[in-house]
Amino acid sequence: xxxxxxxxxxxxxxxxxxxxxxxxxxxxxxxxxxxxxxxxxxxxxxxxxxxxxxxxxxxxxxxxxxxxxxxxxxxxxxxxxxxxxxxxxxxxxxxxxxxxxxxxxxxxxxxxxxxxxxxxxxxxxxxxxxxxxxxxxxxxxxxxxxxxxxxxxxxxxxxxxxxxxxxxxxxxxxxxxxxxxxxxxxxxxxxxxxxxxxxxxxxxxxxxxxxxxxxxxxxxxxxxxxxxxxxxxxxxxxxxxxxxxxxxxxxxxxxxxxxxxxxxxxxxxxxxxxxxxxxxxxxxxxxxxxxxxxxxxxxxxxxxxxxxxxxxxxxxxxxxxxxxxxxxxxxxxxxxxxxxxxxxxxxxxxxxxxxxxxxxxxxxxxxxxx
Amino acid sequence: xxxxxxxxxxxxxxxxxxxxxxxxxxxxxxxxxxxxxxxxxxxxxxxxxxxxxxxxxxxxxxxxxxxxxxxxxxxxxxxxxxxxxxxxxxxxxxxxxxxxxxxxxxxxxxxxxxxxxxxxxxxxxxxxxxxxxxxxxxxxxxxxxxxxxxxxxxxxxxxxxxxxxxxxxxxxxxxxxxxxxxxxxxxxxxxxxxxxxxxxxxxxxxxxxxxxxxxxxxxxxxxxxxxxxxxxxxxxxxxxxxxxxxxxxxxxxxxxxxxxxxxxxxxxxxxxxxxxxxxxxxxxxxxxxxxxxxxxxxxxxxxxxxxxxxxxxxxxxxxxxxxxxxxxxxxxxxxxxxxxxxxxxxxxxxxxxxxxxxxxxxxxxxxxxxxxxxxxxxxxxxxxx
Numbered sequence: 027x028x029x030x031x032x033x034x035x036x037x038x039x040x041x042x043x044x045x046x047x048x049x050x051x052x053x054x055x056x057x058x059x060x061x062x063x064x065x066x067x068x069x070x071x072x073x074x075x076x077x078x079x080x081x082x083x084x085x086x087x088x089x090x091x092x093x094x095x096x097x098x099x100x101x102x103x104x105x106x107x108x109x110x111x112x113x114x115x116x117x118x119x120x121x122x123x124x125x126x127x128x129x130x131x132x133x134x135x136x137x138x139x140x141x142x143x144x145x146x147x148x149x150x151x152x153x154x155x156x157x158x159x160x161x162x163x164x165x166x167x168x169x170x171x172x173x174x175x176x177x178x179x180x181x182x183x184x185x186x187x188x189x190x191x192x193x194x195x196x197x198x199x200x201x202x203x204x205x206x207x208x209x210x211x212x213x214x215x216x217x218x219x220x221x222x223x224x225x226x227x228x229x230x231x232x233x234x235x236x237x238x239x240x241x242x243x244x245x246x247x248x249x250x251x252x253x254x255x256x257x258x259x260x261x262x263x264x265x266x267x268x269x270x271x272x273x274x275x276x277x278x279x280x281x282x283x284x285x286x287x288x289x290x291x292x293x294x295x296x297x298x299x300x301x302x303x304x305x306x307x308x309x310x311x312x313x314x315x316x317x318x319x320x321x322x323x324x325x326x327x328x329x330x331x332x333x334x335x336x337x338x339x340x341x342x343x344x345x346x347x348x349x350x351x352x353x354x355x356x357x358x359x360x361x362x363x364x365x366x367x368x369x370x371x372x373x374x375x376x377x378x379x380x381x382x383x384x385x386x387x388x389x390x391x392x393x394x395x396x
Numbered sequence: 397x398x399x400x401x402x403x404x405x406x407x408x409x410x411x412x413x414x415x416x417x418x419x420x421x422x423x424x425x426x427x428x429x430x431x432x433x434x435x436x437x438x439x440x441x442x443x444x445x446x447x448x449x450x451x452x453x454x455x456x457x458x459x460x461x462x463x464x465x466x467x468x469x470x471x472x473x474x475x476x477x478x479x480x481x482x483x484x485x486x487x488x489x490x491x492x493x494x495x496x497x498x499x500x501x502x503x504x505x506x507x508x509x510x511x512x513x514x515x516x517x518x519x520x521x522x523x524x525x526x527x528x529x530x531x532x533x534x535x536x537x538x539x540x541x542x543x544x545x546x547x548x549x550x551x552x553x554x555x556x557x558x559x560x561x562x563x564x565x566x567x568x569x570x571x572x573x574x575x576x577x578x579x580x581x582x583x584x585x586x587x588x589x590x591x592x593x594x595x596x597x598x599x600x601x602x603x604x605x606x607x608x609x610x611x612x613x614x615x616x617x618x619x620x621x622x623x624x625x626x627x628x629x630x631x632x633x634x635x636x637x638x639x640x641x642x643x644x645x646x647x648x649x650x651x652x653x654x655x656x657x658x659x660x661x662x663x664x665x666x667x668x669x670x671x672x673x674x675x676x677x678x679x680x681x682x683x684x685x686x687x688x689x690x691x692x693x694x695x696x697x698x699x700x701x702x703x704x705x706x707x708x709x710x711x712x713x714x715x716x717x718x719x720x721x722x723x724x725x726x727x728x729x730x731x732x733x734x735x736x737x738x739x740x741x742x743x744x745x746x747x748x749x750x751x752x753x754x755x756x757x758x759x760x761x762x763x764x765x766x767x768x769x770x771x772x773x774x775x776x777x778x779x780x781x
Contacts, residue, residue, distance in 0.1 A: 065484040066428055073603070112668065115679045118422075121483075122614050125427040126664065129607035133657020136603070140651035158498070232435065236491030243480050243488055279502045284495035291492040298479055306477055 038275055041161050044169040045267030045286060048225050051176040053241030053263025054183070055221045057256045058214050060242040061194050066121075067109070067215075069235035070128040072222045074105030076135025076231055079156050080142060089153070091168060095223050098156075102219040105131055132231070159230030161271065161282035168227065175224050179217045183256075190214060191252055229283035240290035241266060247301035266290040322358050323388055326367060330385030333377045342374035399524040404642050406523050406540045407656060410596045411608050411634030413547040416554055417589040418609030418634075419627050422617060423565050428483070429586070430609045432471065432490035433464040434593050434602035438497030440464070441594075446504075457542070457594050464590030465583070467493060520642075520652040523599050539599045546595045550588055561585070562623055604653040608634055611660040618671040637663055691727045693757055696736060699746050700754045710742045 059068055075098035082097025083089065105127045112123040139153060155163060183190065189210045192200040201207050218238070225234050245258035270286030299307050325348070332347065333339050345359070359375070362368045367381030377385075421427050440463025444456040467489055474485040523539040535541070554561070564571035564581040572578055589609070596605045616629035641656030648655065669676050702708060710728070728744070731737045736750030746754065 060480070060484055063481055063483060065481065065487040069428075069431070069487060111676065115676050116618060116668070116674055118614055118617060119425045119427075121425050121427040122422050122610060122617075125431055125606055125610040126614055128431060129603050130611060130657055130661035130664065132603045133607050133654050134661055135654075137645075137648070137650050137654030137658050140654055141648055144649050232494060233491050235487050236495075239484055239487040240491075243484050247479060280499060281502055284498040284502075287491050287495040288499070291488065291495075294488055298474075298477065304479055306479075 037162075038271075040166055040169055041164050041275075041282070042268055042271045044164040044172060045161055045228060045271045045282065046264040047169065047172045047176055047267075048228055049237065049241065049263030049265070049267030049286070049290075050260040051172070051179060051221050051263075052225060052237040053245065053259030053261070054176075054256050055179065055218050056238035056240075056242035056263070057245065057252070057259045058190065058194065059218055059238055060246060061252075061255075062214070064218075065239050065243075066124050066235065067106070068218065068222055068238035070109060070124040071102045071105055071219050072226065072231045072234035073128040073135075074131035075099070075102040075223055075226060076132055076156065077101050077138055078104075078135075079153065079226075080135055080138035083142060083153060084138065091227060092171065094156075095171075095226070098223045098226060099219060101131065102223055103216065106215050106219060155230075156226050157231055158281065159226065159228050159233065159283040161228045161274075161286075164228060172224055175220060179220065182213070182217065186210065186213065194252070229286060233283050233287045236287045236290060237263070237266075240287070240294050244290070244293040244297040247297040247304050250303075262290070262293050266293060318358075322361055325358050326362060326381065326385050327388055329368065329375070329377055330382065330388075333382065339379065339382045340376045342371060342376040345370075345373050345375055402524040402537050402540060403520050403652065404639050406537065406543065406599050407520060407638035407642055407652070408635045409540065409543050409547055410599055411612070411638040411656075412631050413543055413550055413592050414596055414605060414608035415612045415630040415634040416550050416627060417585060417592055418613040419616070419623075419630050420561060420565055420585055421589065421609060422613040423623075424585075427610045427614075428486055429468060429471070430589060430593065431606045432467050432486045433586075433590050434597060434605045435490045436467040436493035436497075437461070437464050437590070437594050437597065437602075439493050439500060440466075442497050442500040442504075457591070460594040461587070461590040463493065464593060465587060468583070468586045468590075520599055542595050543599065546592055550592065553584070553588060557581070557584070600653045600656070604657050607657045607660050608638075611657075611664050612637070615664045615667045618667050618674045633660070633663060688726060688730065691723065692730055692736075695727050695731060696746070696750060696754045697758070699737065699744060700751065700758075705743050708744045710739065710744060 056068070059065055078097035078099065078101025079094045080097075081101070082094045085097075086093050109120075109123045109127050112118050112126070113120050118126075142153065189200070189205055192203070192205065193207060193210050193214070197207060200210070222234050222238065225237055229237055241259040241263035242255070244262050245255045248258055249255050266286050266289045270289045271282055273289070274280040274282045274285040297305070299305050302308050328348070329343075332343060333341070359368070359370065362381070363370055365381075366378055367384060368375050368377050418427075418430070421430055437460040440460040441456055443463075444453070444459030447459075448455045450456075470489045471482070471485045474480065474488065475482045480488070524537045526538045528535045528538040528541050560571065560576045560581060563574065564576055564578045568578050571581070593602075593605050593609075596608065600608065612630035612633035613626070615633050616626045619629060620626050637659040638656050641659040642652055644659060645652040645655035667675065670678075672678055673682075699708060706712065728737075728739070731750070732739060734749075735747055736753060737744050738747055
C-alpha cells in the first residue's frame with residue numbers, strides 16, 4: 027500500500043475518514059465519561075445496544091443500517107436508565123449494575139440473533155458484523171451520518187459547555203444554582219450512547235468501550251483543563267482511527283477494530299509514561315531530584331551545625347569530620363561548591379556567608395525559596 | 397446419559413461454580429473484573445494453543461487463567477500510578493488484551509481452529525460431543541468433568557477459608573489486624589474467578605460467564621443480607637435459570653447461552669421489581685409514605701404554632717403550607733385517622749394525643765437525641781431505620 031492510496035482509493039478513503047471522525051467524536055464525548063467516573067458505562071451500553079439491533083431487524087425485516095442504529099440507540103438508552111434505576115433505588119453498586127445490564131442485554135441480543143438466523147430470511151446475514159465491527163463495510167452514507175452526529179454533538183457541547191463543566195466537577199453546586207441537573211445529566215448520557223451506537227458498525231460491541239476511554243485517558247495526562255482535554259482526546263481518537271486503518275490496510279488478515287484499539291492503547295502508554303506533568307517518567311525524575319535536594323540540604327545543615335559553634339564561620343574544617351554523617355558524597359560536595367555555599371581547599375571545606383545564611387533559614391518556611 | 401441431560405448438567409454445574417465467586421465479586425464491588433477477565437483470557441488461550449497445538453490440552457486452561465490474573469495485576473498497577481481511576485484502568489486493559497487475542501487469531505487463521513465468536517458466545521449444544529475417554533471407556537462429556545472438578549475445588553476452598561473471606565470482604569481493616577492478608581484473599585479469589593471463567597467460557601461463552609457470576613448474586617443480594625443465605629439463593633437462581641434457559645432455547649430453537657442469560661435477566665427483573673423491602677416497588681412505596689409522614693409532621697407543627705382560628709381553617713392551611721389539594725386532604729385524613737386532630741366547622745384543632753406527639757417530635761428535632769425517638773418509632777414509620 028502506498029501513501030497515495032489514501033487519496034486515490036475510494037474505499038480506503040471512506041474508511042479512513044470514517045474511523046477518523048469516529049475517533050474524534052468518541053474521544054470528545056469519552057472525556058466526559060472518564061471524568062464522570064463512568065468509564066465502563068460505555069462498555070455496558072455497547073453491549074446493551076445489541077438486542078436493539080436485533081429487534082429493529084425483526085420488526086422491519088430490512089438491513090438498513092440507520093434503522094438498526096436507531097434500535098441500538100433505544101436499547102442503549104433503556105440500558106442506561108435501568109443502570110441509573112438500579113443504582114439509585116437499590117443498594118446494588120454501580121459495578122454490579124453495569125455488569126448486569128452488559129451481560130443480560132447482550133445475552134438477550136444473542137438469543138435474538140440466533141433466533142433470527144433460523145428465520146427463512148435471506149437478508150439476515152451480516153448482522154453479526156455489529157459484534158466485532160467491520161470497518162470495511164463503511165460506505166459514504168455511514169460516514170456522512172457520522173459527520174452529522176459529530177457536528178450536532180459539537181454544537182450541543184458548545185451550547186451547554188458551562189453546564190456540562192459545572193455538572194462534571196461540582197454537581198451539588200450546579201443544583202444550588204438552579205440548573206436542571208437531571209436534564210443535563212441525561213443529555214450527556216444521550217450523546218455518549220449516540221457516539222457508541224455510531225461506532226458499533228466500525229469497531230463492534232466488544233471494543234467500543236476502548237474507543238471511548240483510551241483517547242480520553244491519554245488526553246487527561248497532558249492537561250488539567252477540560253477544554254484542552256476534549257480537543258486533545260478528539261485528536262488522539264482521530265489519529266488512532268487513521269493509523270489503525272492504515273496499519274490494518276497494509277497487512278492482510280488484520281481487522282481494523284482491534285488495530286485501532288491497540289493504536290489508542292499505545293497513545294495511552296506513551297501518555298502515562300512521558301506526559302510532563304503526571305507521567306511516570308517525569309514523576310520518577312522529580313522524585314529522585316527532590317530526594318537529592320533533601321540530601322544536599324541535610325548535608326548543608328550538618329555543616330552549619332559544626333560551623334556555628336565557631337566564631338569565624340568561614341574557618342576551614344576537614345572533610346573527614348563529615349564521615350559520620352551518611353548523606354554526603356563527593357558529588358553533593360561539588361554541588362554545594364557550585365551553589366557557592368561552601369568552598370573546598372584540599373582536604374578542607376569552609377562555609378561561605380551565603381551558605382551560612384541559607385542553612386540558617388533552611389527550616390524557616392516564611393522565606394520564599396529563591 | 398443422553399445429550400439433553402448432559403447439556404443441562406453442564407449448564408447447572410457451571411452456574412453453581414460461577415455463583416460462588418460471583419457473590420464475593422458483587423459484595424466486593426468488583427463485579428466488572430469478571431467482565432475484564434472473561435475478555436482478556438483470549439490471548440492466553442491463543443498463546444497456549446500455539447505452544448501445545450492442542451485445543452483440549454489442560455495447558456490452555458492454565459495459560460488462559462494466567463492471563464486472567466495478569467489482567468487483574470495490570471489493572472492494579474495502572475490504578476496504583478494514580479493517573480486514572482479504577483474503572484478506567486479496567487476499561488483500558490481488557491479491550492487491549494482482547495484486541496491482541498483477536499489479531500493473533502486473525503494473523504494465524506489458517507492453523508488456529510479458534511473462533512472469536514465461539515469464545516465470546518460458546519456453544520453448549522456441542523459440549524456433549526467432546527467425550528472424556530480412558531482406554532476407550534466413555535466417562536461422559538469432558539466439559540462436565542472439568543467444570544465439576546472446579547466446582548469441587550471452589551467449594552473446598554470456600555469451606556476452608558469461609559471465615560477469612562467473609563471478614564476480608566466486609567472489613568478489610570479488621571481482617572488485616574487479625575492477620576489474614578487481604579492481598580492473598582484478593583488474589584486467591586481472583587484466581588478462582590479466573591479459573592472458573594476459563595472453564596466455563598468453553599461451555600457457555602465469555603459473556604454468559606459474566607451473567608452467571610453477577611446476576612444470581614445481585615438478585616440474591618436484593619433478597620437477603622445474610623452471606624450464607626445469599627450464596628444458597630444465588631446458586632439456586634443460577635442453576636434454575638440454567639435449566640430453565642435450556643428449555644427456552646429448545647422451544648425457540650436459539651442459542652442456549654443466550655436463553656440462559658435471558659431467563660436470568662427476567663428473573664433479575666422480577667426480583668428487582670418485587671423484592672420485599674429492597675425491590676423497586678417497595679422502595680417507591682416507602683419513599684412515598686415517608687414523604688407523607690414528613691408532611692404530616694410539618695402540618696402538626698404548624699398547628700402547634702398557631703392558635704388563632706384563622707390560621708387553622710382547612711382552606712387556609714392548604715394555601716399556607718403550599719400543598720396541592722390532594723396532598724393536603726391525604727395528610728388531613730391521615731392525621732384525623734390517627735386521632736391527632738379534630739375538625740369542627742372547617743377548623744382544625746390538635747387533640748391531646750396530637751399535642752403530645754408534636755411536643756415529642758419538637759423535642760427530638762431540637763435535641764437530636766436518639767432516646768427521645770424510641771417510643772415515637774411505634775407510632776411513626778418515618779423514624780424507623
